[in-house]
Amino acid sequence: MNNSKTLQTVTLSGGFFLSIFTRMKKFIYSLLVSFLFLFACSTDDDNNKVPNPPVDPEVPSEESIYVIPDALVGYYDSVDFTLSTEELYDELAVLTIEKHKNILGYIDRHDYLYDADEDPSNPANVLLLYSGESRSKDEYQSSGNPNDVQTFNTEHVYPKSLLEGDAIADLHILRVADIEINESRLNFPYVDGDGQYKLVNNNAFYPGDEWRGDVARMIMYMNLRYNEPFDEVGNLDLFLEWNAEDPVSNFEIQRNEVISDAQGNRNPFIDNPHLATNIWGGDEAENRWDGEADSTDDEAPTVPEGLTVDEKGFENIKISWNASTDNVAVTKYYIEVNGEYYTTVTSTTVNIIDLAPGTTYSITVAAGDSAGNDSDESTALEVTTIADEEAPSVPQDLAVTGSSSSSISLSWTASSDNAAVQGYDIYIDDEFYKNVESVEYTIAGLDADQTYSFTVAAVDIYNNPSAQSIAVEGTTDADAGDSEDASSVIISEYIEGSFGFNKALEIANFSDESVDLESYSLMKITNAGETWENEFSLAGYTLEAGEVLVIVNVDADRQGLLDAADIKTDHQVVNFNGNDPIGLFLDGVLVDILGEKGGADFAKDVNLRRKPGSTPNTTFVPDEWETFSDENTEGLGTF
Numbered sequence: 001m002n003n004s005k006t007l008q009t010v011t012l013s014g015g016f017f018l019s020i021f022t023r024m025k026k027f028i029y030s031l032l033v034s035f036l037f038l039f040a041c042s043t044d045d046d047n048n049k050v051p052n053p054p055v056d057p058e059v060p061s062e063e064s065i066y067v068i069p070d071a072l073v074g075y076y077d078s079v080d081f082t083l084s085t086e087e088l089y090d091e092l093a094v095l096t097i098e099k100h101k102n103i104l105g106y107i108d109r110h111d112y113l114y115d116a117d118e119d120p121s122n123p124a125n126v127l128l129l130y131s132g133e134s135r136s137k138d139e140y141q142s143s144g145n146p147n148d149v150q151t152f153n154t155e156h157v158y159p160k161s162l163l164e165g166d167a168i169a170d171l172h173i174l175r176v177a178d179i180e181i182n183e184s185r186l187n188f189p190y191v192d193g194d195g196q197y198k199l200v201n202n203n204a205f206y207p208g209d210e211w212r213g214d215v216a217r218m219i220m221y222m223n224l225r226y227n228e229p230f231d232e233v234g235n236l237d238l239f240l241e242w243n244a245e246d247p248v249s250n251f252e253i254q255r256n257e258v259i260s261d262a263q264g265n266r267n268p269f270i271d272n273p274h275l276a277t278n279i280w281g282g283d284e285a286e287n288r289w290d291g292e293a294d295s296t297d298d299e300a301p302t303v304p305e306g307l308t309v310d311e312k313g314f315e316n317i318k319i320s321w322n323a324s325t326d327n328v329a330v331t332k333y334y335i336e337v338n339g340e341y342y343t344t345v346t347s348t349t350v351n352i353i354d355l356a357p358g359t360t361y362s363i364t365v366a367a368g369d370s371a372g373n374d375s376d377e378s379t380a381l382e383v384t385t386i387a388d389e390e391a392p393s394v395p396q397d398l399a400v401t402g403s404s405s406s407s408i409s410l411s412w413t414a415s416s417d418n419a420a421v422q423g424y425d426i427y428i429d430d431e432f433y434k435n436v437e438s439v440e441y442t443i444a445g446l447d448a449d450q451t452y453s454f455t456v457a458a459v460d461i462y463n464n465p466s467a468q469s470i471a472v473e474g475t476t477d478a479d480a481g482d483s484e485d486a487s488s489v490i491i492s493e494y495i496e497g498s499f500g501f502n503k504a505l506e507i508a509n510f511s512d513e514s515v516d517l518e519s520y521s522l523m524k525i526t527n528a529g530e531t532w533e534n535e536f537s538l539a540g541y542t543l544e545a546g547e548v549l550v551i552v553n554v555d556a557d558r559q560g561l562l563d564a565a566d567i568k569t570d571h572q573v574v575n576f577n578g579n580d581p582i583g584l585f586l587d588g589v590l591v592d593i594l595g596e597k598g599g600a601d602f603a604k605d606v607n608l609r610r611k612p613g614s615t616p617n618t619t620f621v622p623d624e625w626e627t628f629s630d631e632n633t634e635g636l637g638t639f
Contacts, residue, residue: 063082064081064082065081065278065287066081066272066274066287066289066290067289067290067291068081068289069289070297072271075099075266076095076268078091078095079091079092079095085278085279085280088275088278088279089224089279092224092268092275092279093224093225093227095265095268096221096224096225096265096266096268097225097265099264099265099266100166100170100225100263100264100265101263101264101265102262102263102264103166103169103263104169104170104171104262104263105169106168106169108169109154109169109171109174110140110142111262112171112258112259112262113154113171113174113175113176114126114137114140114176115258115345115347116171116254116255116258116259116262117129117175117176117255118137118254118347119134120250120251120254121134122134123347123348123349124136124137125137126152126176127176127251128152128175128176128177128178128181129155129157129175129176129177129207129211129214130155130177130178130181130185130197130207130208130211131177131178131181131196131197132208132210132211133178135151135152135176135178136149139151139152140152140153140176141153141179150179151178151179152176152177152178152179153176153177153179153182154174154175154176154177155174155175155176155177155182155185156168156173156174157173157174157175157215157218157219158173158218158219158222158228158232158233159186159187159232159233160187161187162187162228162232162233163226163228167222167225167226167228170222170225170226170263171259171262171263172218172221172222172225172259172263172265172267173218173221173222175218181197184199184205185199185205188203188204188205189204189205189232189233189234190204190205190206190207190215190219190233190234190238190239191204191205191206191234191238192206192238192241193206194206194209195208195209196208196209197211209246210246211246212242212245212246213242213243213245213246213247213248213249213252213273214246214249214252215239215242216238216239216240216242216243216246217243217248217252217267217269217270217273217276218267219233219234219239220239220243220269220276221267221268221269224268224269225265236280236282237282239276240276240277240280240281240282240283240285241282241283243269243273243276243277243282243283243285244273244277244282244283244284244285244286245283247273247285247286248270248273248286248288250329252270253270253331254331255270256270256271257331257332257344258332258344261332261343261344271288271289272287272288272289273285273286273288274286274287274288274289297327297328297369297373298373299326299327299328299373300326300367300369300373300374300375300376301324301325301326301330301367301368301369301373301374301375302324302325302326302367302375303324303366303367303375303376303377303378304321304322304323304324304333304348304365304366304367304375304378305321305322305378305379306321306322307319307320307321307363307365307378307379307381308320308321308381309381309383310349311351312383312384312385312386313385313386314357314385314386314387314388314419314462315353315354315355315356315357315385316351316352316353316354316355316385317351317352317355317361317363317383317385318349318350318351318352319349319350319352319363319381319383320348320349320350321333321348321349321365321378322348323348324367324375326367326369326373328369329369330367330368330369331368331369332344332345332367332368333345333347333348333350333365333366333367333368334365334366334367334368334374335350335352335363335364335365336363336364336365336366336377337352337361337362337363338361338362339362344368355385356385357385357386357387357388357462358384358385358386358387358388359384359385360382360383360384361382361383361384361385362380362381362382363380363381363382363383364377364378364379364380364381365377365378366378388418388419388460388462388464389464390417390418390419390460390464391417391458391460391464391465391466391467392415392416392417392421392458392459392460392464392465392466393415393416393417393458393466394415394457394458394466394467394468394469395412395413395414395415395424395439395456395457395458395466395469396412396413396469397411397412397413398410398411398412398454398455398456398469398470398471398472399411399412399472400454400472400473400474401440402442402619403474403475403476403477404476404477404615404616404617404618404619405448405449405476405477405478405615406444406445406446406447406448406476406615406617407442407443407444407445407446407476407617407619407621408442408443408446408452408454408474408475408476409440409441409442409443409619410426410440410441410442410443410454410456410472410474411439411440412424412439412440412456412469413439414439415458415466417458417460417464419460419461419462420460420461421458421459421460421461422437422459422460422461422463423435423436423437423458423459424436424437424438424439424456424457424458424459425456425457425458425459425465426441426443426454426455426456427454427455427456427457427468428443428452428453428454429452429453430453430455435459442619442620442621442623444614444617444621444623444624445613445623446476447476448476448477448478449475449476449477449478450475450476451473451474451475452473452474452475452476453471453472453473454471454472454473454474455468455469455470455471455472456468456469457469487520487584487586487591487592487616488509488510488511488513488515488616489507489508489509489510489515489517489520489543489584489586489591489592489616490507490508490510490584490592490610490614490615490616491505491506491507491582491584491592491593491594491610492506492507492508492548492609492610492639493505493506493548493550493607493608493609493610493635493636494506494582494594494603494607494608494609495561495607495630495633495636496576496577496578496603496604496605496606496607496608496630497556497558497561497605497630500555500556500557501553501554501555501556501557501575502553502556502557502558502561502630503552503553503556503574503575503576504550504551504552504553504556504561504564504565504574504633504636505522505550505551505573505574505582506548506549506550506551506636506637506639507520507522507538507543507548507549507551507584508543508546508547508548508549508610508639509543509544509545509546509547509548510546510614510615510639511545512545513545514542514543514544514545515542515543516542517538517539517540517541517542517543517549518538518539518540519539519586519587520537520538520539520584520585520586521535521536521537521538521584521585521588522535522536522538522551522573522582522583522584522585523535523536523573523582523583523585524572524573524576524580524581524582524583525580525581525583525595525597526576526580527577527579527580527599528579528597528598528599529597529599530597532583532585532590534571534572534573535573535585536551536569536571536573536574541566546639547639548637548638548639549566549567550564550565550566550567550636550637551565551566551567551569551573551574552564552565552567552568552569552574553568553569553570553574553575554568554569554570555570556568558633560633560634560636561633561636563637564633564636564637577604578601578602578603578604578605578606579595579599579600579601579602579604580595581593581594581595581596581597581602581620582594582595584616590618591616591618592616592617592618593617593618593619593620594608594620594625595620596620602620602622603627605630606627606628606629606630607627607628607629607630607632607633608625608626608627608628609625609626609628609635610624610625610626610639611623611624611625611626
């Protein structure tokens, strides 16, 4: 280390700071002299006071660049639009979440989506995303749609595969789209393009010039409401560009109003696309809150007239009316039934449902515009639903189709009704037994070697019963316990497990003696097959009286199954679904069954446990089984 260089550095530094200190002393002294002089002057008599002494200027408060429309002031009153971009984003996010009061299930979309996407020029149709086609509302794809022509379904603009929870059913992200176009889009990200919608390089999608702004604002909503990332579906710069290039349409405004009424929250980027520019930057988007549009609109629409009944049934009334007029535009109609709010629609027709048969209802309609002006209510329309006093036809061809020592199976032909048949009441020896929905049923819990008389009556959805059918007699089999070849082993529990390979079967010995399982086996029928297959031999095992044997899929990871397992196997007999029947065989002959052939779900994602007192039965009787959630395995391993 060079000490001379160090000393020089210290000396120079000390001299430098000394010089600074000396100059500061002179400056402070001069400042003090000046202050004393001014103070002396200021304390002179009034005539010598300094005129208009300077005061600290007030910092002007920031003013918002937005003039919120009157109709939206109440909705956005908690948001400070003068905040910084991050703070503004946070306040809008909190508002959008808090206002989302009505969380819908995915199936509920059918009640709202077709009104939201309604074709403004044809209330019977919807406008499809991407293609812009107008299609009949009756053409939606659903197993519950009786219409054979089904051409459009529901598109998740932010792909459903990337969402979870409440986001999946949020109407702000759902649109109707042509089935084939929707399938071609898959979950590909959006990319830039021009002209009509198109698939790009088989791995990306352009929504079309007319719809790019709609898509951008829906994606921005998903980021604000659910914090969904932009880069999963494109990129923010692209969406900001589309937001600026394709302004908000009247159709988007219509959707925002309908969805707001349904869910409670709005898409703020439709209300004002400039909010995106304010928050994220990018190309300057339209400012719909510049104070020049509808801020002074206080004129209400005209009162709806010409209310007419188009259709009525037992539980519904469909009406229409003449469109109201407005100085700007009519955006909605409020429907009231018996003085109570029923719904809001954007078209001039409404189908009022869930009514009672033979009941009179008073219906009124009022019109509203985008500025929040509402008309008076229309003249009330009094309508009476159709009353139903007609009973169904009597069930025919009642017959015994099978029996065991404790059960008898029945079948009959379906009845007809002017409304609809709800089910069938079964009577045993003239005593009511049970109401069932199907035209076949197996009655369990009967005594062995006994003859019973059966009748069936149809009941419609308004509880009008038919007369009872012609009686048929059936006799149960002799007690299986008296037969030397009878089985005393049954299938006692079934674990289907909705996740992975958490599947198990339990068989039980309900007799008072041990049973050698040498001649027993298990088999299954897969899906809608007809053939028993995948035989699993139980040879080598013995069941003591009242004991059970638990067979578990070797890949199961649920601890309750592993703890109860007597056998762990990768055999296909314990790799089943809720529509695969399981059979217990003795010397190759079916002695007990769980499930029904034909492929129908009988135990999907649930666990079944045999009720006490059950005996082997080659007919599946649901009443013999208790149903539990697929997580409930507490009874496994005991009988």
